[in-house]
Amino acid sequence: MRPLDLTPIGEELAIRWDDGTESFTQLETLRRFCPCAACLGEKDIFGNTYKAPERPYGPRAFLLARLGYVGSYGVQPQWADGHGAGIYTWDYLKRIADPAASNDNA
Secondary structure, eight states: OEEEEEEEEETTTEETTTOOOOEEEEEEHHTTTTTHHHHEEEEEEEEEOOOOOOOOOOOOTTEEEEEETTTTTTEEEEESSOOOOOOHHHHHHHHHHOHHHHHHHH
């Protein structure tokens, strides 16, 4: 599944999927689920997760500066506070946008 259109609207990201469904996800939710190693952590070969120390989100942390596509498999948001390391694959974006639908497919 892949999005046909990603449009920031206010504090949400509207996503139109290729199956005809739409999702509206809070930008704050996207930022809090950032998949980069600094935010989500990294696993070693033994399954141990290593994460950077928690840092507070500033007032610009949930403002989307731009969205950049990464190949044909994902999108990389650039946030107004300068953070932009997370690459959201289409599957990961769908799980964040529609957690109930993702559980149905599991």
